[in-house]
Amino acid sequence: MTNPQLDEVIERCRALIQQRFPEQEAGAAAMLLSDGTILVGTAPEAINPAVEVCHETEPYCAAHRLEQKIVASICLYRDEAGAYLVLAPCGVCQERLATHGPDVLAAVPGSDSTPVRWVPLKALMPHYWATAFDDAPLEWSSSVVTS
Numbered sequence: 001m002t003n004p005q006l007d008e009v010i011e012r013c014r015a016l017i018q019q020r021f022p023e024q025e026a027g028a029a030a031m032l033l034s035d036g037t038i039l040v041g042t043a044p045e046a047i048n049p050a051v052e053v054c055h056e057t058e059p060y061c062a063a064h065r066l067e068q069k070i071v072a073s074i075c076l077y078r079d080e081a082g083a084y085l086v087l088a089p090c091g092v093c094q095e096r097l098a099t100h101g102p103d104v105l106a107a108v109p110g111s112d113s114t115p116v117r118w119v120p121l122k123a124l125m126p127h128y129w130a131t132a133f134d135d136a137p138l139e140w141s142s143s144v145v146t147s
């Protein structure tokens, strides 16, 4: 995977926010699939916020429909000042991404000069619960932190 692909994932996520929500605070997600496809998505608000879903849900489900492995995922939120905040995947999204293995790249906040930093999911989940079981996915079993 090349950095231009990851840059395109970031750009497609920003573009969705700009196109769909030109005048308001809003979020969106984008994912890079193993075949090079980039999927984007966003989530509706609900009357009861308890039933809302993460922006990652739409591209996550579409990747399943397309039978493609997710290799990178980003969620961005444009605040009222117009700044794009990088939202690391929440615990639920980490759990969903875990089905695609410990090497899925997740966007996390970077520095001022590089606002997006890509880290493997295993860096966010160094003690993944499923590795306690003998039948844990092999790719996760080999990612266990031993110290």
Ligand SMILES: [Zn+2]
Pocket: 054, 055, 056, 089, 090, 091, 092, 093, 094
């Ligand atoms: Zn989430």
